[in-house]
Amino acid sequence: MRNSFYENTEVIGLIGQPVKQSYSPFIHNVAIELTKLNYIYLPFNVPSSNLGNALKGMNALGIKGFNVTIPHKVKILDYLNNLSEEAADTGAVNTVVNDHGKLTGYNTDVYGVLETLLPYKDEISGNRVTVVGSGGAARAAIYVLIRYFKPLKIHLVNRTEQRAESLRVYFRDKLKFDSFKTHELFPPDLVDLFSKSKLIINATPVGMYPDFDDNITSIPESFNKNQIAFDLVYNPVKTKFLQLAQSRGAIVLDGITMLVYQAAKSFYLWTGVEMPVTDLNKSLRLLISR
Ligand code: NAP
Numbered sequence: 431m432r433n434s435f436y437e438n439t440e441v442i443g444l445i446g447q448p449v450k451q452s453y454s455p456f457i458h459n460v461a462i463e464l465t466k467l468n469y470i471y472l473p474f475n476v477p478s479s480n481l482g483n484a485l486k487g488m489n490a491l492g493i494k495g496f497n498v499t500i501p502h503k504v505k506i507l508d509y510l511n512n513l514s515e516e517a518a519d520t521g522a523v524n525t526v527v528n529d530h531g532k533l534t535g536y537n538t539d540v541y542g543v544l545e546t547l548l549p550y551k552d553e554i555s556g557n558r559v560t561v562v563g564s565g566g567a568a569r570a571a572i573y574v575l576i577r578y579f580k581p582l583k584i585h586l587v588n589r590t591e592q593r594a595e596s597l598r599v600y601f602r603d604k605l606k607f608d609s610f611k612t613h614e615l616f617p618p619d620l621v622d623l624f625s626k627s628k629l630i631i632n633a634t635p636v637g638m639y640p641d642f643d644d645n646i647t648s649i650p651e652s653f654n655k656n657q658i659a660f661d662l663v664y665n666p667v668k669t670k671f672l673q674l675a676q677s678r679g680a681i682v683l684d685g686i687t688m689l690v691y692q693a694a695k696s697f698y699l700w701t702g703v704e705m706p707v708t709d710l711n712k713s714l715r716l717l718i719s720r
Pocket of ligand 1: 539542562563564565566567568588589590615633634635636638662663664685688689690692
């Protein structure tokens with residue numbers, strides 16, 4: 431092997447804490463392999479206290495770009511030179527592109543949600559939807575709903591109602607959308623709320639590995655055959671939430687499609703090359719179901 435074998439290899443990666451549970455290194459390195467690009471994707475464990483230093487180091491090392499995960503998705507906005515429209519509107523960044531020291535932030539979770547829901551646009555538009563959760567992922571989901579689907583009303587349910595209320599005010603001011611109602615988890619009328627919603631989104635980690643048996647509702651009457659249930663959790667692929675919704679005849683959408691599409695958008699931003707999403711979707715399902 432020549433010494434200069436890695437001379438032109440571009441480095442991309444992920445910063446967050448923790449990062450060891452992430453599937454992003456798998457997704458991107460398989461995509462690199464399939465597209466025969468000279469890139470490598472590496473996870474970097476970066477605590478909040480070191481975010482500024484990490485960004486300086488990445489600049490100095492010429493790292494081409496990186497994903498951003500918990501706990502940096504909001505804080506990183508303070509360090510960036512530019513924001514894409516959806517990053518500015520959601521107030522959260524999960525992808526940074528380094529263009530010779532100029533850092534631009536994007537929110538590709540938005541594209542993940544959009545690609546997952548787009549086939550159901552006609553069903554969702556003009557109807558009532560419920561989102562459970564008020565963290566970063568809920569932010570991306572709500573942004574997509576308001577911007578692209580124009581639902582009649584969004585019901586936002588969260589364990590800490592104050593956080594849901596802050597999100598309501600944020601989107602009212604940012605996108606001039608005020609057809610929102612917030613609820614504390616679990617409102618006594620949760621079954622009624624769910625059963626009257628065309629779309630129900632779980633944007634909490636409830637039901638995620640290793641707590642497979644947890645569910646935001648275990649009452650079968652929450653679901654019916656006229657609904658769509660979308661779980662952002664991707665491990666397990668078929669959560670208890672989706673199992674119950676499916677048993678009642680609802681259309682179910684798992685978190686894998688979103689995960690692959692958000693990755694595909696990031697990959698394209700860094701490399702200018704399309705990720706082979708069908709292959710990645712299959713590989714990831716196999717890996718997680720093992
Ligand atoms: P986050 O910012 O930490 O927010 C978590 C939200 O879930 C908060 O609203 C929190 O409520 C609520 N929550 C947490 N534990 C709960 C519990 N035991 N019971 C009830 N509510 C609970 O996390 P996030 O980034 O939004 O991620 C949420 C989920 O989406 C995670 O499972 C993540 O893996 C998934 N996700 C998937 C994708 C994908 O591509 N498929 C992308 C991003 C995220 P409080 O406000 O009360 O704390």
